[in-house]
Amino acid sequence: MPTVSVKNAQTAENTTPTERSFEVNEGELMFDGLDRQGCTLPHGCLAGSCGSCRVEILEGVENISPPSAIERNTIEALIAEYNQKYGEDHVKGKTIRLSCRTKVNGNVVIEALKS
Ligand code: FES
Numbered sequence: 001m002p003t004v005s006v007k008n009a010q011t012a013e014n015t016t017p018t019e020r021s022f023e024v025n026e027g028e029l030m031f032d033g034l035d036r037q038g039c040t041l042p043h044g045c046l047a048g049s050c051g052s053c054r055v056e057i058l059e060g061v062e063n064i065s066p067p068s069a070i071e072r073n074t075i076e077a078l079i080a081e082y083n084q085k086y087g088e089d090h091v092k093g094k095t096i097r098l099s100c101r102t103k104v105n106g107n108v109v110i111e112a113l114k115s
Contacts, residue, residue: 002026002063002104006039007111024104030055030064031099041099041112048101051078055102055110057095063106064097071101081115 001023024033044052
């Protein structure tokens with residue numbers, strides 16, 4: 001089973017930011033696999049259009065599904081927003097994905113991104 005390690009994870013029983021690892025089913029949506037185990041990332045639509053569930057993939061980019069067209073559009077809008085708010089260096093070179101649309105096929109390390 002793939003492992004998703006979440007930096008600064010907060011769960012119901014542990015509200016202190018830390019790093020936690022969760023085993024998810026191969027091919028499972030990242031958000032669903034984490035939520036099932038009490039690690040509920042920020043979210044809204046759960047359909048790839050609001051961007052609330054954004055995460056940065058710190059390791060294991062090769063172990064996730066490629067983004068769909070709707071996810072790509074949402075991520076492009078998020079990057080434009082970050083660039084406008086914080087400058088282009090803020091997310092330059094980072095891999096941003098939507099956890100509600102990203103399927104996990106192998107080990108990854110992620111961190112939830114703030115808006
Ligand atoms: S919850 Fe809206 S894009 Fe994931």
